[in-house]
Amino acid sequence: MNRYGRLAMEHWQQVDPARLAALEDPTTFFSTLGDQVEDRVQELQEQLAGPDSPDETYLAKVGRLNAARLQAEEMALAELVWLQPPTAPDPPSATDEYLWALHRALNDDPDEHDQ
Incomplete structure (x- = not known):
């Protein structure tokens, strides 16, 4: 595994360990990626x-x-290696909340309230 493969593996360990753990053969994956x-x-x-x-x-x-090599490394790593950390889904907006409330109200069974 070359230095780019090792760098990628270390990056994945820090940023998204679950994604790294899901790899069947990390050594081969990172060797190929490197x-x-x-x-x-x-x-x-x-x-x-x-x-x-x-x-x-x-x-x-x-x-x-x-300078060309450093710039090329920066570009290649950004293109092929660097991951964005997993993010939690955005909280629902006021519009989303309103639409869900409207959906529940429209699909509410009126017979349930009579009991």
Whole structure:
């Protein structure tokens, strides 16, 4: 498992342990995910770095390539790894409450009140 796979597994453990526990084979899953992230980083890095400039110095090239790699990692991780924490459903709005009350009133059996 590469560093992206380990990073993803650690992230899932912290953010959504139930989702991690539901995986049948976490090691294989995160190994595959890590490989996908690495491929995506390579692809994005090449696009972001662009072509070499003939008058570019060595240090400028190193800086450009490092910046492209960091940006590519950020993009690939956001695309493939980072999870949003599970959220509780939103509380019902006043409109929802009104509609449910209306639904219950319309579907109420009048014979039940006579007993």
